[in-house]
């Protein structure tokens with residue numbers, strides 16, 4: 001699937017940068033164009049792969065290149081005001097050559113949280129290609145204001161995009177990890193999952209062709225539910241099979257993959273992907289549509305495995321709209337299963353996020369009015385005998 005990726009804010013820019021690196025490393029050709037938008041100059045300078053002419057610094061007259069300090073209302077205002085500057089970079093995107101836009105943003109901060117929904121609304125008005133979002137939820141330990149930002153951005157972003165793919169930082173943090181190295185690891189996890197998903201269907205000439213290759217239209221149809229999506233992933237090294245005979249030697253001495261084993265491996269990877277840790281944990285039977293992708297060296301992929309995986313997913317989700325196929329990757333050393341669950345509705349994490357956000361908002365309002373009163377009490381003398389100078 002050919003994408004124009006736009007990273008909004010620091011997290012968005014870093015993740016898009018990582019997608020480009022993944023594309024170059026794996027030969028996947030999903031990222032046709034990449035743009036990074038930010039209110040903080042330093043965040044743009046830190047990018048290694050997004051071309052400089054596609055890096056856009058907005059809000060210079062308001063925040064002088066220093067970011068919006070987690071004020072997402074200001075982030076949204078600046079995005080509205082400077083949308084023409086963003087359009088200038090989007091003008092470099094070869095629109096005829098892309099299947100969709102993907103806007104990536106951390107939802108807990110200010111720039112991406114406020115700006116990404118504004119950009120989604122704008123792109124949908126101008127272009128006919130679908131506009132998807134990849135929204136990153138903050139960790140629970142980041143505090144109330146980040147949760148409030150994320151909850152408000154989530155509501156708006158879902159409404160403005162054709163589908164919001166969600167990654168929850170909280171489900172992926174590990175104790176004892178520094179913030180920096182934590183994000184590096186988490187960003188790898190993000191890119192691996194979505195890289196396989198979006199890389200599927202981009203088999204170029206000369207690549208190995210699988211038995212039932214996923215086409216980008218199948219990804220688009222799956223995401224056509226709108227709403228919120230989550231992704232599961234599981235992988236296994238092919239040269240170190242867990243149990244059973246992976247391959248047998250043919251009479252000419254070359255190896256031949258045991259097809260029963262390959263089938264079982266794919267179905268078991270699909271199960272592990274769907275029942276393991278999702279990018280946004282949810283009840284999988286609340287998904288409206290789903291898609292599974294089996295990726296790996298073509299000799300380890302087969303139609304039967306994908307079919308069995310699809311049947312299993314139909315049972316688990318209670319939905320007949322389960323698409324599936326393979327994504328052959330010539331030199332990979334792993335077979336992987338990726339499951340996209342689209343239009344999910346039972347997501348306890350989002351409900352919890354909203355509850356904490358409402359609590360935070362009430363608390364902020366209460367403290368603000370209390371402290372206004374306290375400041376007045378402090379400044380004025382008890383009996384109002386003193387007059388200010390002017």
Ligand SMILES: Nc1nc2c(ncn2[C@@H]2O[C@H](COP(=O)(O)OP(=O)(O)OP(=O)(O)O)[C@@H](O)[C@H]2O)c(=O)[nH]1
Nearest residue numbers: 009010011067068070106108109110111112138183
């Ligand atoms: N997965 C991941 N999440 C990140 C990363 N950096 C920040 N985040 C998350 O994204 C949220 C928003 O942070 P930023 O992207 O830094 O904020 P911003 O959009 O640049 O906005 P301001 O800094 O307020 O101007 C944070 O609360 C974190 O949850 C990253 O590299 N990877």
